[in-house]
Amino acid sequence: MAERILIVEDELVLRETLTYNLVKEGYAVSAAADGRRALELVREDAPDLVLLDIMLPGLDGFEVCRVIRKEHTVPIIMLTARDDVVDKVVGLEIGADDYLTKPFSMRELLARVKAQLRRVRLLRDQYARTEVSQPGNLLVFGGLTLDLDRHEVVLNGEIVTLKPKEYELLVYLAQRRGRVLSRDQILADVWGWDYVGGSRTVDVHIRWLREKIEDNPADPSRLITVRGAGYRFEG
Numbered sequence: 394m395a396e397r398i399l400i401v402e403d404e405l406v407l408r409e410t411l412t413y414n415l416v417k418e419g420y421a422v423s424a425a426a427d428g429r430r431a432l433e434l435v436r437e438d439a440p441d442l443v444l445l446d447i448m449l450p451g452l453d454g455f456e457v458c459r460v461i462r463k464e465h466t467v468p469i470i471m472l473t474a475r476d477d478v479v480d481k482v483v484g485l486e487i488g489a490d491d492y493l494t495k496p497f498s499m500r501e502l503l504a505r506v507k508a509q510l511r512r513v514r515l516l517r518d519q520y521a522r523t524e525v526s527q528p529g530n531l532l533v534f535g536g537l538t539l540d541l542d543r544h545e546v547v548l549n550g551e552i553v554t555l556k557p558k559e560y561e562l563l564v565y566l567a568q569r570r571g572r573v574l575s576r577d578q579i580l581a582d583v584w585g586w587d588y589v590g591g592s593r594t595v596d597v598h599i600r601w602l603r604e605k606i607e608d609n610p611a612d613p614s615r616l617i618t619v620r621g622a623g624y625r626f627e628g
């Protein structure tokens with residue numbers, strides 16, 4: 394069955410160009426010209442991916458993204474006309490998965506779309522495999538427990554609140570315990586980004602995770618930096 398993509402874009406020409414190109418690639422496409430309609434379509438169509446313009450009439454893209462994130466893990470790629478919002482977009486504050494700065498080429502857009510859809514499939518397979526090999530779906534590392542069924546992380550008996558990307562990153566690293574993973578590898582697998590220059594995002598999320606799951610974030614014992622190589626989970 395065709396994967397479903399929701400386009401949220403108020404500029405008619407761009408909306409139609411995106412629709413045309415994505416349909417040609419074999420995706421099932423729905424489109425909205427404003428934020429409210431976008432939220433309706435997310436609920437009705439359960440898309441596999443959302444392309445979301447930031448500057449929209451009424452409810453803007455940031456607000457739409459926040460609302461979607463409260464209920465859905467669907468990958469969201471933001472479309473922006475400005476470079477200076479990038480930090481805000483990829484920060485967990487908004488919860489988008491990737492962004493494209495206008496004007497962008499269709500080739501670039503399609504590459505990003507494919508990367509996000511592949512990332513989600515990888516994640517799904519990973520959970521499916523874990524289900525078979527780990528009774529109860531618990532990963533236990535001393536005082537730290539990851540409950541993959543309930544998407545819950547417990548540290549020393551207390552539930553830790555993680556943003557979706559922090560959770561994904563932690564599960565990803567924990568399932569590869571002891572292995573050194575480069576920033577580029579992590580970026581490709583967890584974010585679905587296969588372009589360079591985004592590795593700062595990994596560092597920022599590791600820092601946030603350390604604040605939440607390390608007994609002493611300044612001297613981590615779980616999320617280890619391997620100088621010149623990347624990160625390793627110890628547990």
Ligand code: CA
Binds near residue numbers: 402446
């Ligand atoms: Ca716009």
